[in-house]
Amino acid sequence: MCPFRGVRAAIGRQRRQSRGASSGGGVGGKMSGCEARDAKKLVRSPSGLRMVPEHRSARSPFGLDEPPWVPDKECPRCMQCDTKFDFITRKHHCRRCGKCFCDKCCSKKVPLPRMCFVDPVRQCAECALISQKETEFYDKQLKVLMNGATFFVTLGTSDKSELMVCRLSNNQRYLVLDGDSHYEIEIVQISTVQILTEGFTPGEKDIHTYTSLLESQHITEGGNTRAIGMILQYKVPGSEELTQMKFTASEDFSCNKKLSATWLAAMHKATKLLYESRDQ
Numbered sequence: 001m002c003p004f005r006g007v008r009a010a011i012g013r014q015r016r017q018s019r020g021a022s023s024g025g026g027v028g029g030k031m032s033g034c035e036a037r038d039a040k041k042l043v044r045s046p047s048g049l050r051m052v053p054e055h056r057s058a059r060s061p062f063g064l065d066e067p068p069w070v071p072d073k074e075c076p077r078c079m080q081c082d083t084k085f086d087f088i089t090r091k092h093h094c095r096r097c098g099k100c101f102c103d104k105c106c107s108k109k110v111p112l113p114r115m116c117f118v119d120p121v122r123q124c125a126e127c128a129l130i131s132q133k134e135t136e137f138y139d140k141q142l143k144v145l146m147n148g149a150t151f152f153v154t155l156g157t158s159d160k161s162e163l164m165v166c167r168l169s170n171n172q173r174y175l176v177l178d179g180d181s182h183y184e185i186e187i188v189q190i191s192t193v194q195i196l197t198e199g200f201t202p203g204e205k206d207i208h209t210y211t212s213l214l215e216s217q218h219i220t221e222g223g224n225t226r227a228i229g230m231i232l233q234y235k236v237p238g239s240e241e242l243t244q245m246k247f248t249a250s251e252d253f254s255c256n257k258k259l260s261a262t263w264l265a266a267m268h269k270a271t272k273l274l275y276e277s278r279d280q
Contacts, residue, residue: 050115
């Protein structure tokens with residue numbers, strides 16, 4: 001048997017997924033059992049039109065709930081510049097934080113995909129800046145995660161690894177791993193994410209290491225490093241014990257090591273977003 005047969009098979013699956021994405025199959029290609037198309041509906045709220053899943057259980061883990069608006073009677077003045085509201089100076093609510101501002105302090109209309117708004121919505125200066133930074137994740141990193149990358153995956157304390165294509169599901173709720181085995185890990189069940197790094201020449205872009213982002217305090221390690229792998233700990237439904245998976249970028253020339261590093265960097269961004277969203 002050819003020693004690279006499994007490698008070629010996994011890479012072939014990844015290429016077929018990429019072709020599926022470009023031919024209208026959706027980013028990430030063929031859907032798995034965990035991602036049958038979730039029905040969505042168009043709803044109107046005081047903040048604007050939103051395209052949301054019909055069932056709350058189908059919402060993306062990256063999503064945020066609409067905030068309650070500060071009642072008009074409780075905000076006689078702008079909550080930023082303290083300008084008094086009157087017939088001429090009208091009050092506006094930020095769609096992201098729900099606070100009350102004058103037009104000058106809440107004039108920007110910025111996309112807010114985390115709340116599923118169809119069009120850009122009015123936000124205060126502070127929230128607009130946060131939303132603009134998140135736009136890069138939705139425009140770039142999220143697509144990278146859905147397209148997937150190839151890794152050697154080791155389960156638990158096993159000394160054997162399997163070459164698998166790992167990607168984020170189309171509905172953003174699962175990590176889907178395909179090789180000779182198949183795994184679907186629900187994002188909300190992941191308790192620890194650690195990006196493994198190694199040093200390289202100074203001056204190149206840093207990638208920090210974040211650990212335990214979903215349940216405990218995060219750790220940031222600076223320095224000149226690059227992503228070479230990842231360790232996940234997650235709970236299998238029905239069990240309280242943690243399962244660990246280790247992902248290692250392949251050294252084989254036939255695998256796209258740069259793509260794996262890009263995918264890990266995108267996973268780092270996604271995990272950071274999930275960690276920070278706990279306080280929003």
